[in-house]
Amino acid sequence: MEAQNKLYDFIIIGCGPTGSTAATYLSKMGYSVLVFEKSKFPRAHEGESLLPFCYSMFQDLGVWEEMKTKFVRKPGARFSSHDGSNSSTWCFKSVIFDESYLSFNVFRPQFDLMLMNNARKNGVTVLEETKVEAVKLDRPDRIVEVDTVDKMGMKAHWEGKFLIDATGQDTFLAKRIGSKNAYKELDRIAFLAHWKGGNFKHGLDVGLINIVYLEKGKRGWFALQPVGKDLMSIALIVERKYLKEQKKIFTEQGVADWQKEFYMKEIWECEVTKEVLMGGMMDHDLMVISDYSYFSDKWYGDNFALLGDAYKFLDPIFSTGVYLGMKSAQMFAEAMHVKLTSDQETGDKKLAETFETISGGYNLVEQFIDIFYDPNSFNLAEVSSKSESVYHGYEAAFAMVHLLLAGDFFTNYKKYHDFLAMLKDPVQYGRWKNFIVSVPHFDEATCGTNPGEVFGAIVEEFKMDMPIS
Ligand SMILES: Cc1cc2nc3c(=O)[nH]c(=O)nc-3n(C[C@H](O)[C@H](O)[C@H](O)COP(=O)(O)OP(=O)(O)OC[C@H]3O[C@@H](n4cnc5c(N)ncnc54)[C@H](O)[C@@H]3O)c2cc1C
Structure with a gap:
């Protein structure tokens, strides 16, 4: 095994959005940063709908202008009923x-x-195609040791002062220290494919993500997203219990690829997806993501931290994963910088506050998700109306859900916590809903964006030219 001489300030495992964000902030602050990534990029990944609150990080990182030339713009989110007869559209322009x-x-x-x-x-x-196989965190001098293997099978040994685990759903450290726990109530499975030749309707024409509720009893939803000029991402998320029943039916019928048959069946049974995908074709094999919703109950120590999905993965209903990972990475980098440049008391206080804020933000999202799945509460497809009645005020109540959907999780999590707790009370929820239906929705059809603005900036049409596993 080849031993490396350099002692890095930070070693990061994984170069997804969390790992690369932490790495860039830390490097800009003057620290030496080494990242290991087991794949060769570009590689396929789920998690495509981003939140407006990512904006300041894209600017700090210096990628905002590039993003404007590369990706489809998203002015808001729509929630639709299974048959498409009800929907509500949340335009971020209303509050940002x-x-x-x-x-x-x-x-x-x-x-x-x-x-x-x-x-x-x-x-x-960044060393791609280099997989971290083992780490040692318990040396008395707190130096972190990392063992890797590259695609040629070459093994190497590295040392750093601090380790960040940003390995996503691989949850490298949580598995090794035995700290990974499943959220049993969020036991779901996701199916995802990209489609070409579909019809950009139901808000996809203006860049909206459209979340379509499945029928009662299935406890799931579709996410329809435009990700290129002729490319849409269609995800299906269902409760494992329902999936098991379906598996039984398909396998009894002797269907070979039952997962694909199931995904297709749900698509053709839903009016919205049917209209959008009629005449379209799946662009690659179905991706199935079953390791779903978990957290690590230990996620930092003197010389390590788990960030992004490596720490916690919450059901993706509100498209929060990338923002949560990137924002935690930014906050963590800033806190580490304070720790490494101030006296011990100041540094420890800043780190402790940061960890509390990160977990407060994640807990808030968890609470929001809990309400989404509570059959007695929130049905976001049904809170809108085309009512022309006059808007009487109550901006704050109206803005709350908008701002949550936009990603305002960390600075105000205590305030939103109380608001969401209020919505769990059926009487209060009824009042809030009555209020929402009386608000004329902001330019609902387009979210104030014209289709040219959304797609016009894309200079190239992306090709799925890499294997999807
Ligand atoms: C069905 C579904 C839909 C979703 N939709 C959305 C959405 O619309 N919007 C959103 O924001 N989020 C969404 N998410 C969540 C989002 O995908 C994740 O939260 C996000 O990708 C987390 O980023 P990350 O950098 O923490 O992890 P990842 O992006 O998973 O990156 C981890 C990296 O670590 C590497 N790695 C792992 N182990 C090792 C190792 N041992 N050595 C070296 N490298 C390693 C991996 O190759 C990978 O590149 C969705 C998730 C699912 C399942």
């Missing part, structure tokens, strides 16, 4: 009054590659 309201639907292979290249441009060393 600068250019950051217009977010993105990204094609992840290109997005992750862009962030990795940008990290390199900012001085980070």
